[in-house]
Amino acid sequence: MKILVAIKRVADPDNANKVKPTADKVDTTGLEWKPNPFDEYALETALRLTENGKNNKVRQGEVVVVTIGNKDTETQLRSALATGADRAIRVEAEDTDLDGRLVAAALKSVVDAEKPDLVLLGKQVVDGDSNSVGQMLAQLLDYPMATFAATIQEEADGRLLVGREVDGGVLSLRLTTPAIITVDLRVVAPTSVYSKHTDAGFKYSDGVRFAALPAIMKAKKKPLDVKALADLAPGKTNGSSYFRFEAPPARAAGVKVPDVATLVNKLATEAKAL
């Protein structure tokens, strides 16, 4: 199976306090960058779908990663290559010049050229939280789609059985490839994803695999192509842009109440919550 995985880098959520609150847009100076966690899960999913879990050094198929960003985002692509992807594509663009529509259009051109059996994306990116690219891409390609996948099993005939956790249960979908799947966090649990090469009951380590040093070294030599956004999404421009960014208001100090009666009284009269 050939899989295309779209990844985006985001400001490290652990350092989010470095974001300056009064800027017109998010000031990225001095921020540390990491791959979007859901995109890391998508990559882990792609690797699990293209291997026998017992021998995860051998790829049974091909995994191509794509990102849209400036030269610095190649760090995240190299890291994906070190984790096990075979090739990488970077579409040159600044993040501030993009919206979901433009990203989906560019990805469509990449899919047209690469012809993967499956496109995997994180369910959303943790910076903008738009949760739209996978869905728009499915529309543009007219592919079957499953969002928020928690489990994926490749069946003998190549179809994909996808489990989505919904209120009150699990919704199962059977997709015919080529298809699009966006993944949720539970997809990296030990028994969430099985390729047809992996024995039923095989247990993965929980979470995303680590990049070992020899793989980090080899990743430097794996192919990384750079493409121009204008070639992939001709005539399209950014249709939405952020113009203001406000930090949430600081929380006011609380008060201590002597007993429950006072609490109920305050909730009723001051907070008007009752």
Added chain:
Amino acid sequence: MSAPSPESAGLTDTHRAFAETCRRFARERIAPHVVEWEEAGSFPRSLYTEAAEAGILGVSFPEAYGGGGGDLLHSMLSVETLLEGGSSGLVASLGSLGIALPPIMALGTEEQKQRFVPKVLSGEHIAALAITEPGAGSDVAGVKTRAVRDGDHYRLSGAKLFITSGVRADLVTVLARTGEDAHGGLTFFVVERGTPGFSASRALNKTGWWASDTAELSFDDVKVPLDQRLGEEGSGFLAIMQSFQAERLSLAFYGHATAEIVLADAIAYAKERQAFGRPLTGFQVTRHKLAEMATKTRVAKAFNWELARRVAAGEYLVTEVSMAKNFAAQVAQEVCYEAVQIFGGMGYMRETRVERFARDARLLPIGGGTTEIMNEIIAKQLGL
């Protein structure tokens, strides 16, 4: 990924990527369990295979034996980053192969290397180094464990003390006396778990390093085949001197990394904790204390990294490495002491990381050669 600092000058992208792997391993696989493992005085054996799969175990050993093919800087980075998991003892036990395997790599035949090393680097086997004895520490001339040739094998008798990973070790690299010459009569042997007469007589209770398995080993007329002797008889001393340099540099890294971690915890706490209507950082005495802690930590780190780069490039820097170990160990003591002081009562509670690191750091001026031994080495180089 953090911006390049003067300490980390010369590190490549691949070094940084490896550090990121280690940092994530510490955050995901160590930190969530550290309190439980510290209190239990042990951690699961499966962590060795997990660390091997992640390419952390034995990162600086050749790929041909299942290592990561990295250099000394990679193993120093692994010390710095894995400590962020919160347990010095765990890092030491997980890393005991880093002192146990070098004599095999330096003195062993190809057959011996293939027989012993890959299983350790895959995490299947645990390896320990046994030099120290009840009557001999850094003064290896005092080693009394004896190996007597008897046909196609040796008979090994004696005791070893303070052996990291000793209880769980599947193979132990043991220094024994094969001749009367103080230094020239020392030879390394590999002794495997289960060999009759070899046992871990005691698991030792310690001030710190709780998650580390530390043992007393007993060798009672243990029959060791000839093909488990490393190198010629009398070749042990030089191998020890070389491995001491790496071990001491590594302990120097424990020093500055410990200081860096507790400093960050102390700063975060001092900003948060209120006293007399303002945070602790509102008091000049606290600010200046933190400033001094930061200064010492940074100086130790810069010196350690300079030496790591030079040792990795092939220099033999016994004097400087001794200085670095002493300095960083002292910095760790001082910074941990002040961090506990800033935490006040909370700093004396087992639920805080500074409490644990303060206990753990007490080992640094002792293990791998005491401050006094280091000073003797330095004094000798000064012609004193």
